[in-house]
Amino acid sequence: MTHRETDVLIIGTGFGAAAPALRLAEAGFQVTVIEKGPHIDPFKDFRQTSDPHYLLKYLKGLSSDRLSLTFAEALGGGSGFYEMVSLRAPSIVFHQVDNTGRRLWPTGIDRAVLDPYYDIAERMLHVTQIPPEKVPKSGQVFAMMMKRLGYSCDRARYAERGCVGSGFCVTGCIYAAKQSLLLNYLPQAVAAGARIETDLEAVGIIPLPGHRYEVRCRRGAEEIRYRARLLVLGGGTIGTARLLLASRDRMPFLGDQVGRHMAFNGSVKAAALLADDLPDGDMFTGRTHPGMISYEFLESHGVTISAAKAMPLELLAGVRLRVHGEKRQPNWWGVANVELMQLCRRRLVALYSMGLTPPDARFSLGAGDVPMLDLTVSSELRAYHERTQELLQSILLRNGCRLVDIEFVDRSGTAREPLGFSTAHQVGTCRMADSRDRGVVNAAGEVFDYPGLYISDGSVIPSSLAVNTSLTILANAERIAAGVRECRSRP
Amino acid sequence: MERRDAVRYLVGMLAGAATQACTPLRILTGSFPADFKNDPELVDQTLRAFGAAVIPGFEGTGRASRALLDRRFPFARYAGFFASDLSRRARRLVGDARFDLLTIAQRTAVIADGLAGDGTTRKLYRGAIYLTQLSIYSGMYDDDAGCAFIGFQGRYRGDVISYADPESFLPAPLTVSGNAA
Numbered sequence: 001m002t003h004r005e006t007d008v009l010i011i012g013t014g015f016g017a018a019a020p021a022l023r024l025a026e027a028g029f030q031v032t033v034i035e036k037g038p039h040i041d042p043f044k045d046f047r048q049t050s051d052p053h054y055l056l057k058y059l060k061g062l063s064s065d066r067l068s069l070t071f072a073e074a075l076g077g078g079s080g081f082y083e084m085v086s087l088r089a090p091s092i093v094f095h096q097v098d099n100t101g102r103r104l105w106p107t108g109i110d111r112a113v114l115d116p117y118y119d120i121a122e123r124m125l126h127v128t129q130i131p132p133e134k135v136p137k138s139g140q141v142f143a144m145m146m147k148r149l150g151y152s153c154d155r156a157r158y159a160e161r162g163c164v165g166s167g168f169c170v171t172g173c174i175y176a177a178k179q180s181l182l183l184n185y186l187p188q189a190v191a192a193g194a195r196i197e198t199d200l201e202a203v204g205i206i207p208l209p210g211h212r213y214e215v216r217c218r219r220g221a222e223e224i225r226y227r228a229r230l231l232v233l234g235g236g237t238i239g240t241a242r243l244l245l246a247s248r249d250r251m252p253f254l255g256d257q258v259g260r261h262m263a264f265n266g267s268v269k270a271a272a273l274l275a276d277d278l279p280d281g282d283m284f285t286g287r288t289h290p291g292m293i294s295y296e297f298l299e300s301h302g303v304t305i306s307a308a309k310a311m312p313l314e315l316l317a318g319v320r321l322r323v324h325g326e327k328r329q330p331n332w333w334g335v336a337n338v339e340l341m342q343l344c345r346r347r348l349v350a351l352y353s354m355g356l357t358p359p360d361a362r363f364s365l366g367a368g369d370v371p372m373l374d375l376t377v378s379s380e381l382r383a384y385h386e387r388t389q390e391l392l393q394s395i396l397l398r399n400g401c402r403l404v405d406i407e408f409v410d411r412s413g414t415a416r417e418p419l420g421f422s423t424a425h426q427v428g429t430c431r432m433a434d435s436r437d438r439g440v441v442n443a444a445g446e447v448f449d450y451p452g453l454y455i456s457d458g459s460v461i462p463s464s465l466a467v468n469t470s471l472t473i474l475a476n477a478e479r480i481a482a483g484v485r486e487c488r489s490r491p
Numbered sequence: 492m493e494r495r496d497a498v499r500y501l502v503g504m505l506a507g508a509a510t511q512a513c514t515p516l517r518i519l520t521g522s523f524p525a526d527f528k529n530d531p532e533l534v535d536q537t538l539r540a541f542g543a544a545v546i547p548g549f550e551g552t553g554r555a556s557r558a559l560l561d562r563r564f565p566f567a568r569y570a571g572f573f574a575s576d577l578s579r580r581a582r583r584l585v586g587d588a589r590f591d592l593l594t595i596a597q598r599t600a601v602i603a604d605g606l607a608g609d610g611t612t613r614k615l616y617r618g619a620i621y622l623t624q625l626s627i628y629s630g631m632y633d634d635d636a637g638c639a640f641i642g643f644q645g646r647y648r649g650d651v652i653s654y655a656d657p658e659s660f661l662p663a664p665l666t667v668s669g670n671a672a
Binding site for chain 2: 047048049050051052053087088090091092129130132133134135136137140141143144146147150151152153154155156157164165166167168279282284285286287292293294295296298304329330333334335337338341342344345346409412413414467
């Protein structure tokens with residue numbers, strides 16, 4: 001066993017970890033960053049591929065019958081594999097309340113407070129609104145459909161420099177055009193003196209006298225113990241909750257909120273074959289997120305709507321598609337399925353929404369510390385799903401499209417529950433709150449009753465955002481890092 | 492027959508019957524014809540024929556068996572049993588144990604029969620279809636080739652990604668910058 005000392009230990013290298021790593025290193029702290037996943041060289045390691053073995057090396061999943069999550073375990077966290085959509089959470093997000101009428105976000109945190117940190121995050125990631133001439137065909141067709149119905153649609157914002165629209169955002173950008181953290185925060189943190197170790201998993205936290213922390217880490221059979229004056233958890237919504245739950249025996253003041261209140265952006269999907277009077281889309285080429293987002297129904301339905309694409313192509317195998325009303329059997333394989341698949345690239349349109357669904361999912365560790373997810377579908381959530389699906393289908397049908405039924409399957413090919421949600425936008429397992437009976441950390445990101453222990457990743461975000469979560473996680477991490485810098489003296 | 496022998500005989504009969512009827516037991520005990528354990532070519536031919544029925548018209552059906560036999564996927568452990576099950580059902584339904592010699596319609600009927608089987612059998616057949624579709628449509632063994640059958644070009648080669656008159660597609664925006672207020 002090896003013992004090491006550092007001023008600041010940061011666990012994780014994704015959107016929640018990179019900002020504190022950089023800012024605290026810049027402030028003169030001795031910063032060590034550990035990452036469970038493998039090292040990635042953004043100029044060499046990414047591939048344009050549909051090879052599941054490549055993807056599964058970096059992307060992990062966790063599922064229950066109602067909820068299916070995807071997250072990354074690699075240097076840079078999800079940033080190497082995200083769609084690079086970088087949107088600010090709308091103001092309405094911060095006003096959400098729980099079923100007792102209490103605000104989900106802690107006092108004093110709202111869009112106006114986050115805006116300066118969004119500014120910083122956007123500058124770092126070179127976030128810009130996509131110009132009209134770069135909106136991919138699928139986005140153009142979606143925009144045209146909204147236009148025909150008199151609805152608004154906005155060009156979305158992306159973290160990129162020199163995107164060619166290859167369509168392989170989620171397998172990692174081989175052109176280094178997508179602004180992952182591998183191109184900015186992490187190398188800048190290293191330049192400022194931070195040390196990054198990969199393939200090193202934190203497996204337990206032990207509080208020490210004097211508000212210091214020891215973290216047990218594992219790399220294969222090797223065990224390393226880090227001692228730090230400041231400990232920042234940034235391993236993501238699942239990773240951080242898992243580490244805290246696994247450390248519960250040594251952390252008696254932790255409370256019972258860890259793992260609870262997970263929000264998941266209530267994603268609902270609908271698909272159709274385009275009407276004859278609509279031009280071709282392109283499900284394969286062009287940015288993975290096809291350029292456009294509609295806020296038209298944010299106030300009325302609590303959702304944003306975008307078009308979806310089918311990359312990587314495993315996604316197409318992961319769903320059973322059949323033209324609604326298809327009488328031929330079999331309809332999800334064989335001739336009928338082949339006919340549909342051959343129309344897929346040009347004539348299939350898929351819409352998906354992200355919504356302000358309540359934080360009703362829960363992450364826990366079962367026997368043997370097996371990770372478990374639970375989502376009880378409330379009548380409210382069921383109504384949301386039906387209402388949103390009707391809305392998406394209505395947009396398709398009023399454009400003359402022919403609906404395509406979607407049935408999601410798991411890796412064994414078995415159909416999932418019809419009312420289920422799949423997402424990479426899970427947040428909130430260690431949410432910020434005004435008091436320890438409602439959350440795990442205070443508004444500054446410090447764990448209640450554990451001075452010097454901070455959480456800065458998606459797990460502290462207390463609600464669904466109705467847009468992609470990465471920019472908000474990063475902005476909030478910048479805010480938390482600024483607070484740590486301000487209140488913690490350098491050694 | 493003594494009582495003890497009768498019991499032993501009965502237990503043996505029941506065990507044999509259960510093994511024949513129960514897919515998990517047959518997999519566990521390796522209770523399927525030796526041909527499908529010892530003849531990789533027969534298994535491969537059968538699985539290719541399966542792929543041709545799952546994705547009719549796809550010409551590279553040689554690729555269809557590759558994922559099912561790929562030891563990096565758990566399915567490979569069951570590939571021999573699965574091929575033998577196709578053969579067994581083919582014999583029962585069509586009277587010909589050579590699944591690969593059946594017409595596509597006959598093979599489709601055999602696969603549908605498997606999908607209507609017990610829980611384990613259904614899972615096995617669904618998994619085989621899923622893996623076949625995944626491997627072929629995604630072109631997972633060849634990043635360059637993709638899957639021309641569905642117009643997937645594989646690696647990006649400079650395709651035009653947008654229509655030339657972009658403004659004509661776009662409705663009025665609700666925001667100034669793309670961010671909601």
